[in-house]
Amino acid sequence: MRLVFMGTPDFAVETLKALIAAGHDIACAYSQPPRPAGRGMAERPSPVHAFAAAQGIEVRTPASLKSADEQARFAALETDAAVVVAYGLLLPKPVLAAPRLGCFNVHASLLPRWRGAAPIQRAIMSGDAESGVTIMRMEEGLDTGPMCKVRRHAITPTTTAQSLHDELAALGARLMVEVLAQPEISCTPQPADGVTYARKIDKAEARIDLTRSAEEVRNHIHGLSPFPGAWFPVKATRLKALLCEVVQASGRPGTFLDDNLTIACGTGAIRLLRLQREGKGAMEATDFLRGFPIAKGTEAA
Template sequence: MSGQPLRVVFAGTPEFSVPCLEACRTSGAEVVAVYTQPDRPAGRGRKLTPSPVKAAAQAAGIPVEQPESLKSADIQQALAAYRADLMVVVAYGLILPRKVLALPRLGCWNVHASLLPRWRGAAPIQRAILAGDNESGVDLMQMEAGLDTGPVLLERRTPITRQDTGGSLHDRLSALGADVLAEGLRRVATGEVLVPRAQPEEGVTYAHKLDKAEAQLDFSKPAMTLEYQVRAFDPWPVAEGAIAGEALRIWAAHAVDGSPDAVPGTVLGASRDGIDIACGQGALRVTALQRAGGKRITATDYLNARPELRSRA
């Protein structure tokens, strides 16, 4: 390496990617450019808003590129002009053509928020919770043309607890991703060649993009299934269900024992501990919710507005 720092092009877009960008900068690599998605309309005014990665790059004085795609020869030529040793991709949101994958001397690395080959694709964090997985993690992967099919260079693991939500697991995996990326960069900078581990052919699952329609709770399903939904969809798109005829957003809930003879969707009891709703198996105890046009409130506050639901001791 003749003492020169690694020249890195970083490609990422959402908040999840920002710690990885910082890890590139603090690991001793030289981030010569940041690629991120074009500014998108956001908020009530639908004002064009830069991605979190763009904002972080601009604050650090790093050149920012925002092509709509990486397919054209001109775009690829501009990327090649940065003479990167390595391209680091973290939730970028654009497909990298084969020619782009071959541009950097060390190829392209990807930080992926799952234990591959489980949960390849767009929404691995939420899919792991929805499936009831008891473990997740991040893989540092050498990219190839397939969707998250490349060999794994380094890995970090973390348990998924019943307290975890899509938001809490997102934040933990974002930090773990920065940690594993920093280690990989440090080791390569010293001349080490990381040994790639091919992904096994068994156990492949795909984490399809979240659809808002999935957030609707069906109380004929087991309570544990609904608990997974509630936890996975916090903070987006937030689970939805009806309590005693009122459509609500359900922010926090957990499975408890229920009455086997109760009709699914029936309110079994309501107290300061929560509102118990009969399910196909067990009951769902709702502890935080949101009325139409309102803000997130506790079950206790909701019961103050609907005292008729309270259990009569």
């Protein structure tokens, strides 16, 4: 097919790679405009922009698709379909209607659960037993379009936002290729029941509440790992917890129960396995303790 690809972050690059490998003609890639990044705050192209340009694909980075001129430029590509993955801009009706077969989206959840901006993080933080990918034909509503293909993926006690991101990026890429290979793409309406919204992650949510159960604390930590990173203060230092496990122990919430980073929660306890001090890199627990020992009985502030 002749396709236009619309995406911005690393998550989207996997689908673009798969479409190229499957032999599709990528007429153009759309991505968010370059943003200031790094110490010098120089403008940096998005991962999709950088990858597409390296493949010799034309890249467009409009700040909006609302103008008639921008919509006419899009329609002039005369594509069979648009593939949209974490693009970051709403598609107006004329854009949705321009490709011959419509616009198809890779969404990292089992729709209609977790429509919106942060489905990967919200699924883990809420203690869901599974996540997955939905390929849908897009319409004007927020992630409301009919479903063309769904694939489930388990969430385990060791799943983090990063690991689930990587697994679903690869799964979504394969699924989109399968959908476009069908002689006729059929889609079914989403169920009316079970709708939830995955609001954008706010950094104010990152502080860990150790009065919650050990399972809830673990889900909070893993759902925000590695970014923005769930944290709590210890010895006047902010510690980001990146990986942990639930253990059978108890004590006053926020108290370290041994010298090996076991900390009591509202019910049960967790053992920190990977963490990060302010101004330092992420470390495994044993390496962390060599430079920042935390003794039994220490209280998290």
